[in-house]
Amino acid sequence: MNTLRARREAEIATLFRDEGVQRAMELHGTPLLLLEPGRVRAQYRRLRAALPFAEVYYAVKALDHTAVIDTLAQEGCGFDVASIEELDRVRARGVPVDRTLFTHPVKKPAEIAEAWDRGVQLFVADNPVELDKLAASAPTAQVLLRLSYPNPEAKSDLSAKFGIEPSQTRALIGHAMRRGLHVVGFSFHVGSQLDAPRRFADAVGRTLELMDELEATTDVRFEVLDVGGGFPVAYDAPVTSVEEIADAIRPLLAPRAGRLRILVEPGRLLAAEAMSLVTSVTGRAERGGRRWVYVDDGVYGAYSNVVAEDVHPMILPAPGPLVARARLAPTTVAGPTCDSADIVARDVPLPPLSVGDLLVSPAMGAYTIVTATTFNGRVATPIAVVAEPADVSPEARDDAAPVRMLSTAAS
Ligand SMILES: Cc1ncc(COP(=O)(O)O)c(C=O)c1O
Incomplete structure (x- = not known):
């Protein structure tokens, strides 16, 4: 489990170092799916x-x-x-x-x-x-x-x-x-x-x-x-x-x-392993002595696999200072809709989080966005396509296009 977690953290760290990924996040904000063909x-x-x-x-x-x-x-x-x-x-x-x-x-x-x-x-x-x-x-x-x-x-x-x-x-x-x-x-x-x-x-x-x-x-x-x-x-x-x-x-x-x-x-x-979901913390609360955070995608959206398939993607803090100073505590991660069923995971080991902090779930490529709904008026989470290393010619780098942004899963 810890080896897997370490591997996923390393993969996400590499992904987040990609300039195109940084630009995609600036452009789209969150929630955002990062697809690596x-x-x-x-x-x-x-x-x-x-x-x-x-x-x-x-x-x-x-x-x-x-x-x-x-x-x-x-x-x-x-x-x-x-x-x-x-x-x-x-x-x-x-x-x-x-x-x-x-x-x-x-x-x-x-x-x-x-x-x-x-x-x-x-x-x-x-x-x-x-x-x-x-x-x-x-x-x-x-x-x-x-x-x-x-x-x-x-x-x-x-x-x-x-x-x-x-x-x-x-x-x-x-x-x-x-x-x-x-x-x-x-x-x-x-x-x-x-x-x-x-x-x-x-x-x-x-x-x-x-x-x-x-x-x-x-x-x-x-x-x-x-x-x-x-x-x-x-x-x-x-x-x-x-x-x-x-x-x-x-x-x-x-x-x-x-x-x-x-x-x-x-x-x-x-x-599955080709897509990662980036969300932001939108709110935080203590309920029954437990830590809760609310994020901007949930089980009616790209986390539809949690309910439809009973799979449990990891939820990790995005690479950065939060990870380095991590004092992890069990946290309930809830989605953005008003429905009480919209809980992505309980007892996730997470550091103390503030509104705006980023979380990442790896292995979110299969049976996620394709089974998402528009419940509560939410639109489909956009997908940004991350270029393969071999695709990134010097010209493409100058051209600032290692990431081709595609607006929805239907692209
Ligand atoms: C007929 C058929 N083939 C293949 C698949 C793909 O299965 P998996 O994603 O488990 O590889 C499915 C999944 O529902 C299926 O119904």
């Missing part, structure tokens, strides 16, 4: 190195910012989209449609027709009605059947709403074939923020067994296995690394990779 790139490369045979499809829902899409597109990444809007967002950045995959298991009929019309070939389904809709609007589509993998160990169990049991697969494949659809394989999601490599391995192993059994007993031949996302991120405690999770599943997947396309759909892993 270079860290998205680094995470993508780590994943590719750990699972070299896998095709990566970034789950756009985690953070749909154009700088993230552009960075991953440059790297050759694919995109997992959950709506026609996400598909169009990715296409608008010049991504060829054959690098997209429509993974929502229940789509509006019009969305299927529009996605097919734009050239999407590969869709996910998990029920006969969806297959009928696909057959009607995307007549020769390739289909991945989504398997259920209930998992109480994950922060978000993504099998509560979607997915079928292995015992249902045979009938569903038959249904798809009768409709002229081509079932090319299976997808599953082990649950998001899953810090348990053996669960990843278990899900992969069971799915491969199922595929073997179906191939041995029917005419079907599979071409694709999509192992979903779920890789964890160190919010308030260390987690298993992507390399360790890859070590757990590589022995199962590598021997199949010659014949099967192996897909992986990470969202959080690529986006």
Whole structure:
């Protein structure tokens, strides 16, 4: 925990030394999200190195910012989209449609027709009605059947709403074939923020067994296995690394990779650590003998992940004299709306703070601004994009543009 805290403090200190970041804060004030596409790139490369045979499809829902899409597109990444809007967002950045995959298991009929019309070939389904809709609007589509993998160990169990049991697969494949659809394989999601490599391995192993059994007993031949996302991120405690999770599943997947396309759909892993949230203290109080501070972003804003996902990002004082003279005491950090539920965290070790002091939360890139609301009339927290070190040519420095300011998450 302390090592993680020290690492995060060092990362934030580096970020705050960036002249562009200083200028962005002067220009925008707070709250402000600082997005580092270079860290998205680094995470993508780590994943590719750990699972070299896998095709990566970034789950756009985690953070749909154009700088993230552009960075991953440059790297050759694919995109997992959950709506026609996400598909169009990715296409608008010049991504060829054959690098997209429509993974929502229940789509509006019009969305299927529009996605097919734009050239999407590969869709996910998990029920006969969806297959009928696909057959009607995307007549020769390739289909991945989504398997259920209930998992109480994950922060978000993504099998509560979607997915079928292995015992249902045979009938569903038959249904798809009768409709002229081509079932090319299976997808599953082990649950998001899953810090348990053996669960990843278990899900992969069971799915491969199922595929073997179906191939041995029917005419079907599979071409694709999509192992979903779920890789964890160190919010308030260390987690298993992507390399360790890859070590757990590589022995199962590598021997199949010659014949099967192996897909992986990470969202959080690529986006979370790439964005930090800077807030200001707007007020301070003693309540019940405890220290409270109020800040200008909260659980109805960029800290939406605290409530929606039950993750707990660190809240650190911004680098500067406060950190140096820190006498830390447990502090409740509350958001800006009038709602009592708008409490970001309790018992955060913080120094005595004054109105105007800055706080920073690292690892705020995934499922934060995309799930924020405008409750109490608050606008979306702006995002400033921090240039990658390699981007900062001497001219760019003179030109004072290492940071490109983008006004909202929709940029
Ligand atoms: C179908 C699908 N794929 C991938 C993801 C990304 O998951 P994660 O952010 O845990 O990697 C999600 C998240 O909701 C999902 O629903």
